Amino acid sequence: MHDEKILKILRNNADTHTSSDELCKVTGVSRTAVWKHIEDLRREGYDIEASPHLGYKLVAIPDSLIPGEILWKLRTKIIGRSVLSYKKIDSTNDSAYALAEKGIAEGTVVIAEEQTKGKGRHGRKWESPPKSGIYMSCVMRPEMAPNEIAKITLLAAVAVAKAIRRFTGLEAMIKWPNDIIINGRKVCGILTEMKAEQDSIDFIILGIGVNVNTPAASLPKGASSLKEELGRPKKSDGISRVGFVKYMLESIEEEYLRLRTKGFTPIMEDWRSMSLLPGSKIKVLLPNRTIEGEAHDIDSDGSLIVRLDSGVLEKVSSGDVVMLR
Ligand code: BT5
Numbered sequence: 001m002h003d004e005k006i007l008k009i010l011r012n013n014a015d016t017h018t019s020s021d022e023l024c025k026v027t028g029v030s031r032t033a034v035w036k037h038i039e040d041l042r043r044e045g046y047d048i049e050a051s052p053h054l055g056y057k058l059v060a061i062p063d064s065l066i067p068g069e070i071l072w073k074l075r076t077k078i079i080g081r082s083v084l085s086y087k088k089i090d091s092t093n094d095s096a097y098a099l100a101e102k103g104i105a106e107g108t109v110v111i112a113e114e115q116t117k118g119k120g121r122h123g124r125k126w127e128s129p130p131k132s133g134i135y136m137s138c139v140m141r142p143e144m145a146p147n148e149i150a151k152i153t154l155l156a157a158v159a160v161a162k163a164i165r166r167f168t169g170l171e172a173m174i175k176w177p178n179d180i181i182i183n184g185r186k187v188c189g190i191l192t193e194m195k196a197e198q199d200s201i202d203f204i205i206l207g208i209g210v211n212v213n214t215p216a217a218s219l220p221k222g223a224s225s226l227k228e229e230l231g232r233p234k235k236s237d238g239i240s241r242v243g244f245v246k247y248m249l250e251s252i253e254e255e256y257l258r259l260r261t262k263g264f265t266p267i268m269e270d271w272r273s274m275s276l277l278p279g280s281k282i283k284v285l286l287p288n289r290t291i292e293g294e295a296h297d298i299d300s301d302g303s304l305i306v307r308l309d310s311g312v313l314e315k316v317s318s319g320d321v322v323m324l325r
Contacts, residue, residue: 009022023056084108085112134241189208284322
C-alpha cells in the first residue's frame with residue numbers, strides 16, 4: 001500500500017529527487033518506515049537513487065510482470081483491471097479457471113514469469129521458460145452460446161497480432177486457429193477453455209503465451225520470439241514485456257468491445273486480412289483422419305473451410321494445420 005504510494009510519487013517526479021520529508025508527509029509514516037519501503041521496492045527491481053540531502057529518485061523500473069507495473073497508465077476498463085502475478089506457477093489457465101469458478105470478475109488476469117506445466121491444446125505442452133516470455137490468462141464472461149467459443153479465440157488472435165504489429169512493427173500473421181506466426185515461425189499460442197451450461201457460457205479462460213525475449217535455443221523447433229525476429233541478438237536489447245502486455249490488454253479490450261457493439265463481422269474481416277492460410281495448400285490433422293486441400297475461408301462461427309481436391313468444401317472446427325507450400 002505505502003510501497004505503491006511512494007512509487008507513484010517517485011514516478012510522477014522522475015526527473016527530480018523527492019525528499020524523505022515529503023514522502024513521510026504523503027504516506028503518514030516515519031523516515032525509517034519510508035526507507036524500509038524503498039528497500040522493498042529495490043528488492044522488486046526498482047533502481048532508486050538515495051541522496052542524503054536531496055532524497056529519493058527513481059532511476060529505472062524493472063521489466064517484471066507485476067501488477068504495479070502492468071496497471072500503471074493501463075487504459076482499459078475491463079481487461080486487466082485486476083492482475084494476479086506469480087514468479088512461478090503450474091499453468092495460468094488452471095489458476096484462472098479455479099478463480100473463475102469461485103466467481104472472480106470478468107477481465108481478471110493471471111500472469112506468470114514461468115510455468116511448470118504450461119498447456120497447449122489437446123494435452124500438449126507449452127514451453128514457458130522464466131523471465132523471457134509472457135504467460136497470461138484472462139477471465140472472460142461473454143454472453144454467448146457455447147458453440148461460439150471459437151469467436152473468442154479468433155478475436156484474441158486478431159488482438160495479439162495487432163498488438164505485435166503496433167509494438168514492434170513486425171508483420172505478425174495468424175495461422176488458423178490459434179497461432180501467431182512471424183516469418184514462418186510461431187511466436188504465440190492461444191488456448192481458450194470454458195465452462196458452460198447447455199446453452200450459455202459460464203466463463204471462458206483466454207490463455208495467451210508469447211515468446212518475447214526468449215532465445216530460440218530455449219524453444220521448440222519452428223518457434224521464435226519477438227526479439228529474435230527483430231534481429232536483436234544482444235542480451236541487453238530486450239523488448240519491454242510490461243510495455244507489450246499493456247498493448248495486448250488494450251488490444252483485447254478494443255476487440256472485445258467491438259464484438260459487443262458491432263458483432264463478429266469486422267473482427268472476421270481483420271482476421272482474414274492477417275490470415276496466412278487462404279489460398280494455401282494445406283493438410284489438416286483431425287482427431288481420426290487427415291484431409292488435404294486448399295484453405296478457402298473461415299466461416300462466421302470461426303470454422304476453417306477447406307476446398308478438398310475433389311472440389312467439395314469441408315468445414316472443420318478444430319484441428320492442426322500443416323502448410324504444404
Ligand atoms: C497452443 O497450443 O499454441 C496454445 C498455447 C497456450 C499457452 C498459454 S501460456 C498461458 C496459458 N496457460 C497455459 O497453461 N497455457 C496458456 P498448440 O496449438 O497445441 O501448440 C502447442 C505446440 O506448440 C507444442 O506441441 C509445440 O510444438 C509448440 N510449442 C510449445 N511451446 C512453444 C513455445 N513457447 N513457442 C512456440 N511453440 C511452442
